Amino acid sequence: MARRADTIELAVLGLLHEGPMHGYELRKRLNLMLGWGRVLSYGSLYPALKKMLRANLITEVAGPATTATRRPRITYEVTPAGTEHFQRLMSEVGPTAWEDDNFDIRFAFFSSTDMEIRLRVLEGRRSRLQERLARVQGELERTQAEVNRYAAELQRHGVESVEREVRWLSDLIKAERGGDAHPAPAPTPHD
Amino acid sequence: MARRADTIELAVLGLLHEGPMHGYELRKRLNLMLGWGRVLSYGSLYPALKKMLRANLITEVAGPATTATRRPRITYEVTPAGTEHFQRLMSEVGPTAWEDDNFDIRFAFFSSTDMEIRLRVLEGRRSRLQERLARVQGELERTQAEVNRYAAELQRHGVESVEREVRWLSDLIKAERGGDAHPAPAPTPHD
């Protein structure tokens, strides 16, 4: 997967803004966040943390000494430079912002951005999904047609899922525009 | 992404069972199939084809001479060994069969398998999704709770999507069991 290193960086900075954390915990939270697909390995996370330390985006802090029993866990904190970097990354609207993984992370930390940015990211994401939809549906007219029931069913389900996500995004955009406090009051009871 | 090479192999073999094809076309079909996420590059496909040629799973065949005008495209065909390999891969039930990308490809070529295999793959996939669901929901009780509205909304949407997929799988399983010819008559008109 191209360019997930940036994604990890963004996610780590975002999480550390909720408070200091050590690597192990960071990993769990990360997996919970983008954990619907792949799982993040230590071989990925720790080197990324080291890199961020070198770049002075985060610092190591000793545990608060309250827990003297535990093995000294290395707890990380964001530096001012880290905060600045985070804000800059979050303000970057552009293709990278609405690619699958990146979008999820950005969305999760939307609280740290202005509504203007939020709207542009949500709309960008929606456009991208609609493009995909159009391309696939156009392609489907030419190709296979009815051969292979299972492949067709998979396509159908895929299209439906994307359409669903488009509707989700539309609801969120409407909520943002309406200045609504709730991101999605879920007026559509599923099923 | 770990182990997608096998996925490409499986997909190529499956597609070539629908008839001979050249690389460029293969790529388009493949992207249409697993194209909801990443796009397959030539740098991935052609080396894979070369490898399969060496392994004697496929052979090059000259274009049917009908199109003498075109640049000679290299058209590929499955060998008997390729067919055998494909059947073996498709019969392998196990964790790799119900991981995201792998599942999609296997599902697309379900016509080439027995119902028994199909059921085991569908059920395996469903179990895996349900485990994920349980793990996430358990985790959610401990962590964040109400902090960060956007992150919570993302989780909610994620959970809902997976629940939806579980229902889809259940319908398919029921259809398979009932000996129904249609994989999903869609008794649930969406929205």
Add this chain to the structure above:
DNA sequence: GTTAGCATGTAAGGAGTTACATGATTTT
């Protein structure tokens, strides 16, 4: 005639997983 799409490849490089290595602590 030039742009866009068809068509096939290779080389370099990045990104991340697997497997390995180590050790403390809590639960069974």
Add this chain to the structure above:
DNA sequence: AAAATCATGTAACTCCTTACATGCTAAC
């Protein structure tokens, strides 16, 4: 006492993408 979970890392390896290289053919 053993097993599971917490906790931190590193090295090798795999895989894939990006970018490059080449040339034909159809449309504008």
